[in-house]
Amino acid sequence: MALVFFQGCYEDEGNYDYTELSAIEIEGIETEYSKRRLMDSLTIQVAVNTDFKEEDLKYTWFIYNQAKVDYINVVKVDTISHEKDFNYLVSQEPGNYILTLKVENTVNRYAVYKSTTLRVESEFSQGVYILKETVDGDTDLDFCSDSLEMGRDIFAMMKGGALKGKPQILSQMMAHPYIDPVTNERTYGIAVGITTTENLCLLRTSDLTTIHTGETMFYGGFTAAPIRLAHGSRYAAYFSEEGIYTLSVGSNGSGMLGVPKFEDAIVRWIVLDKQHQAYLTFICFDEKNGRFLSVNVTTGAVTAYANSDGITDKCLYMGMTYHSSMKNTAYAIFEAADGSRKLYRLKCQLASSNSPIKEITDIDPNSMLSKATSFSVCAFSAPLMYFLAEGKVYYYSFQDGSEREIQLPGIGAGETINYVANKYWSSYYCYYKKDHLMVGTTTGNNDYKLYCYKLNAGIPLGDPLYVISGTGKVADVQYMESQWGKNDSQEFKYQTYSSYSMGLCY
DSSP states (O other): OHHHHHHHHOOOOOOOOOOOOOOEEEESOOSEEEEETTTOEEEEOOEEEESSOGGGEEEEEEEEEGGGOOSSSOOOOEEEEOOSSEEEEOOSOSEEEEEEEEEEETTTOOEEEEEEEEEEEOTTTSEEEEEEEOTTSOEEEEEEETTOOEEOOHHHHHSSSOBSSOEEEEEEEEEEEEEOTTTOOEEEEEEEEEEESSOEEEEETTTOOEEEETTTSBTTOOOSOEEEEEEOSSEEEEEETTEEEEEEOSSSBOOOBOSOSBOSOOEEEEEEEOSOTTOOEEEEEETTTTEEEEEETTTOOEEEOTTOOOOOSEEEEEEEEOOTTTSSEEEEEEEOTTSOEEEEEEOOOSSTTSOSEEEEEEOOTTSSGGGOSEEEEOOSSSSEEEEEETTEEEEEETTTOOEEEOOOTTOOTTOEEEEEEEEEEEOTTOSOEEEEEEEEEEOSSSEEEEEEEEEETTEEOSSOSEEEEEESEEEEEEEEOTTOOHHHHTHHHHSOTTTOOSOOOO
16 A cells, blocks of 8 residues: 555656757758769768757768678778868779768767768779780770770780680670689679680779689689670579589679589570569570570579470571560571571560470571671660671661661771671660660771761661771670669669660670
């Protein structure tokens, strides 16, 4: 009873007259900045709206690398300024960073944060890479930045000599895992992948450091002739005469390969089908067994399509169009021993029990397409295929089967066309789009010119946007940029599939 009595008489003398806390609002910080390492300064004029006294406020700017976030290891965060207005010479390694301002009231410890993305680039981060054959039949690389500054003969000038073997394929390898040769830490980043008839090489585009060669990429040793590398969404693939390897990407790792995922296959031609959210896949032709294969780039699984084997003709080319009227349709050119050719129309199938072959058309032996030496499907802007025949560039319409020569202003009379490709690139964030016809020429004196034409409904529009020149013979071209990061390694998971952002060129 006493306890109840004392509880009843207890008087609460606490002060519950709360005063609303003043807010802090930060203005003047944009959502994204792009700067070149050791060349550009980042200046941000900040406005802070608050009732707190200015002398009670503390400002802290800190930064961390997005690529280091793997939810396992502690991310290193660097404090780089305590000034309200930010003025900083960007010195970070190329990549994507989160820059954050913390404004704190030192009296009551109330704090507000505001973040932005900082894209740090180098002179090699963004631009066109040109894979080329040297006069000795080996491989080298040129680079042309968006501002048309050239870096020539990268292997000869920076690596001590050309890469052995004839050039094959130049590949975009986004969010690719590797062991940093300086820190010896597992990480991932953007690389350009090169295959020759004798070797392979991956160069980190931030500084052109070699992160893998054939000698370092395999646990069991480099034994078979390479063919090509390819980046999917969650998995990348390596194709060689030993079979097909797959590798998980988008997180820290070594980037090394063990045994082939699928041994009984030799694949040179692939296309990427992006229409199925749950089944993003490479459609591949296995020339060893004359059949089509599927490489699931969300799981790494490799399977053979049923009812698509027994093809004895040689595959000359495969390409995929993402044009809205085609709805992700692949086309392949096959040639028989007698020289006759066929055009295959292919569609990705969710079930491997279904054949991807939808239609086979005989190519008119009197057509220019029957004489073509190189091919390139128009990736996005029109339902057609470019091809090179007898030194001229033509297009073939998938809608009516017609073909027509394409006029290319700016090419000199003494130049012979020896390369043609449509290169469609668009970033995950869609802040740029490049849909270009790339045409390579030579005068026969170990030289090249590469003409870049803007397209309108698949047809070159006026004079070239720019012309790149150098020594050697153009073998392949790819555009690289520094925005591709963790989200882009899984970009098909997050995008709407009708937008086809970041059209990959295979």
